[in-house]
Amino acid sequence: MGEAATPRATEATEATAAIATTGAATPRATELAEAAIAGDRLALARLLTAVEDRSALAEAAMRQLYPMAGRAHLVGITGPPGSGKSTLVAALIGEVRSVGRSVAVVAVDPSSPITGGALLGDRVRMQAYAGDRDVFIRSMASRGHAGGLAATTTAAAAVLDAAGFDLVLIETVGTGQSEVEVAAAADTTVVLEAPEMGDEVQAIKAGLLEVADLVVVNKGDRPGAARTAAQLRAMLVPSVGRVATERPQPKRPEVMITTASTGEGVPELLVALDRHRAAGRDEAGTGVRRSRASAQIESIVADKLGARLRAGELASLHGRLVGEVADHRLDPYTAADRLLEAATSDAP
Amino acid sequence: MGEAATPRATEATEATAAIATTGAATPRATELAEAAIAGDRLALARLLTAVEDRSALAEAAMRQLYPMAGRAHLVGITGPPGSGKSTLVAALIGEVRSVGRSVAVVAVDPSSPITGGALLGDRVRMQAYAGDRDVFIRSMASRGHAGGLAATTTAAAAVLDAAGFDLVLIETVGTGQSEVEVAAAADTTVVLEAPEMGDEVQAIKAGLLEVADLVVVNKGDRPGAARTAAQLRAMLVPSVGRVATERPQPKRPEVMITTASTGEGVPELLVALDRHRAAGRDEAGTGVRRSRASAQIESIVADKLGARLRAGELASLHGRLVGEVADHRLDPYTAADRLLEAATSDAP
Numbered sequence: 001m002g003e004a005a006t007p008r009a010t011e012a013t014e015a016t017a018a019i020a021t022t023g024a025a026t027p028r029a030t031e032l033a034e035a036a037i038a039g040d041r042l043a044l045a046r047l048l049t050a051v052e053d054r055s056a057l058a059e060a061a062m063r064q065l066y067p068m069a070g071r072a073h074l075v076g077i078t079g080p081p082g083s084g085k086s087t088l089v090a091a092l093i094g095e096v097r098s099v100g101r102s103v104a105v106v107a108v109d110p111s112s113p114i115t116g117g118a119l120l121g122d123r124v125r126m127q128a129y130a131g132d133r134d135v136f137i138r139s140m141a142s143r144g145h146a147g148g149l150a151a152t153t154t155a156a157a158a159v160l161d162a163a164g165f166d167l168v169l170i171e172t173v174g175t176g177q178s179e180v181e182v183a184a185a186a187d188t189t190v191v192l193e194a195p196e197m198g199d200e201v202q203a204i205k206a207g208l209l210e211v212a213d214l215v216v217v218n219k220g221d222r223p224g225a226a227r228t229a230a231q232l233r234a235m236l237v238p239s240v241g242r243v244a245t246e247r248p249q250p251k252r253p254e255v256m257i258t259t260a261s262t263g264e265g266v267p268e269l270l271v272a273l274d275r276h277r278a279a280g281r282d283e284a285g286t287g288v289r290r291s292r293a294s295a296q297i298e299s300i301v302a303d304k305l306g307a308r309l310r311a312g313e314l315a316s317l318h319g320r321l322v323g324e325v326a327d328h329r330l331d332p333y334t335a336a337d338r339l340l341e342a343a344t345s346d347a348p
Numbered sequence: 349m350g351e352a353a354t355p356r357a358t359e360a361t362e363a364t365a366a367i368a369t370t371g372a373a374t375p376r377a378t379e380l381a382e383a384a385i386a387g388d389r390l391a392l393a394r395l396l397t398a399v400e401d402r403s404a405l406a407e408a409a410m411r412q413l414y415p416m417a418g419r420a421h422l423v424g425i426t427g428p429p430g431s432g433k434s435t436l437v438a439a440l441i442g443e444v445r446s447v448g449r450s451v452a453v454v455a456v457d458p459s460s461p462i463t464g465g466a467l468l469g470d471r472v473r474m475q476a477y478a479g480d481r482d483v484f485i486r487s488m489a490s491r492g493h494a495g496g497l498a499a500t501t502t503a504a505a506a507v508l509d510a511a512g513f514d515l516v517l518i519e520t521v522g523t524g525q526s527e528v529e530v531a532a533a534a535d536t537t538v539v540l541e542a543p544e545m546g547d548e549v550q551a552i553k554a555g556l557l558e559v560a561d562l563v564v565v566n567k568g569d570r571p572g573a574a575r576t577a578a579q580l581r582a583m584l585v586p587s588v589g590r591v592a593t594e595r596p597q598p599k600r601p602e603v604m605i606t607t608a609s610t611g612e613g614v615p616e617l618l619v620a621l622d623r624h625r626a627a628g629r630d631e632a633g634t635g636v637r638r639s640r641a642s643a644q645i646e647s648i649v650a651d652k653l654g655a656r657l658r659a660g661e662l663a664s665l666h667g668r669l670v671g672e673v674a675d676h677r678l679d680p681y682t683a684a685d686r687l688l689e690a691a692t693s694d695a696p
Contacts, residue, residue: 070676176524293673300684328418336648
């Protein structure tokens with residue numbers, strides 16, 4: 001846990017200085033990537049800070065690390081506030097460790113879009129693993145543009161994957177579009193529910209359920225857990241005569257009951273995760289990996305193009321067009337067309 | 349309210365057929381844009397559906413509508429679940445109507461990232477305005493890629509602006525990054541709090557407060573409202589000796605108390621909104637409008653580039669690179685470089 005508190009001042013300065021560079025390999029990036037892979041937790045923490053800052057250092061290191069990733073099982077864990085995500089994550093860490101595997105957690109916080117501070121909340125309980133080198137916990141806050149959360153989290157998961165963790169848990173609160181997307185981009189997505197959480201959450205659930213590979217009714221010692229699980233199973237049976245749609249068909253997830261606070265049901269959850277992973281080596285799993293890769297690439301393309309538009313030869317055109325759109329003298333589509341044309345024509 | 353339930357089948361087919369086209373002006377788009385401006389609510393609802401679907405029809409119509417926008421006051425209203433956003437929006441509609449102004453509401457729902465169904469929740473109460481042509485309410489669900497929520501909502505607000513509404517309220521739940529960004533992109537951002545909402549919400553609040561132009565403690569008839577307002581005012585005084593940072597300094601919002609259910613404090617809120625708008629004609633307001641325009645343009649650039657990458661000559665290169673990244677044979681940065689190079693080199 002100590003690694004999560006790495007001072008950021010140095011990295012931030014580097015990031016600012018390097019923001020418009022290409023992220024080509026540098027001795028510093030190579031050193032950091034090699035140290036992180038070799039098990040240096042401080043180097044790993046620094047690398048994740050660079051990933052959060054979207055610095056050129058991160059890009060250079062990622063170019064080296066990425067081919068070593070692809071072995072970890074990426075598990076998204078999401079659910080409404082109060083469903084006990086952090087407690088379940090803590091219980092899952094204990095279970096994973098008890099079978100001798102290593103585990104990293106990326107906890108995405110619904111924090112400030114401006115100053116980007118990450119809340120620790122009840123993750124403090126995970127300090128029990130502060131001395132365990134096979135457990136690594138990181139809170140992430142996303143800064144900058146929309147869509148940054150998914151890109152940053154996917155990159156962080158790839159770093160932890162390359163660093164050799166068997167399981168990478170991505171914990172997000174399931175109440176924002178970006179947060180749900182982040183969890184849904186994992187190999188296996190677990191949606192938590194607590195028994196009988198009232199009308200509003202029931203409604204939100206309908207959206208969350210569609211991204212679930214596994215639905216877990218947590219707080220299973222409360223009255224109503226079995227009934228909630230039964231209701232969920234009933235909801236998850238596709239209705240006969242459903243209208244055909246071009247949209248992806250919802251998955252049909254397994255419904256389980258856990259009591260994270262006592263550990264009840266947690267071994268079964270790990271078995272179910274392993275089973276889903278094994279099943280995911282088929283076409284559906286390939287589809288998930290391809291769409292994650294596609295989103296990653298397109299986010300990087302957008303970042304690079306955005307940097308190109310805001311710096312160099314195109315900066316003055318960009319600034320002028322932004323002013324015209326802000327004043328409603330020009331529509332944003334025409335502005336986008338002009339920028340794209342300028343960016344894609346051969347520079348002299 | 350009736351307009352919100354427009355059948356989507358026809359529009360969806362058009363959107364699908366036209367997805368890779370340029371969005372140039374068409375007779376259909378011109379007709380729809382002109383009808384929407386002339387006050388045809390059904391045309392307006394259809395146009396908003398096209399905006400949600402990000403269709404070429406929407407782009408073509410937006411090109412015509414956008415220069416007519418820029419007169420409405422865009423007000424973001426956000427806050428944690430349970431703070432009474434919908435009730436306040438309903439009360440504000442009543443107040444705005446009582447002074448003879450028109451108002452549109454864009455309600456952003458934390459709904460499905462896959463099937464995109466929008467929840468109506470307690471907005472049913474707004475059916476009181478079903479027969480009032482100067483009130484227009486629309487629930488929006490964002491589909492597709494991350495960042496889509498902000499782009500779609502900004503475009504929808506511009507359409508309602510061009511259609512002549514004096515006030516456009518953008519209501520979002522303040523618990524996801526995208527949702528907070530959407531509200532923060534308005535001319536004036538109102539953050540709601542309910543008195544004494546417990547520890548977790550208090551923590552989230554810190555992030556929300558930074559985007560607030562006005563902080564409203566709603567449910568003012570509950571015990572603790574005055575104390576919560578006093579605490580918020582104390583939090584919002586910048587601490588002496590604050591460490592300098594390159595990040596934007598938080599704004600210093602006004603703190604007010606309302607009881608939306610009885611209307612108490614709502615006239616004062618409207619006065620405060622007008623006052624903030626008048627003050628926003630200065631440099632800070634220009635900054636907000638410029639950054640909104642910039643985000644809009646860059647989102648459209650990313651969309652257009654993405655469409656270009658996935659279709660036409662680059663589709664097979666894109667598909668091959670996605671496969672290599674998914675298999676971890678190639679890193680996503682190198683893939684992005686190759687795509688950008690291919691996209692920006694002169695096509696034969």
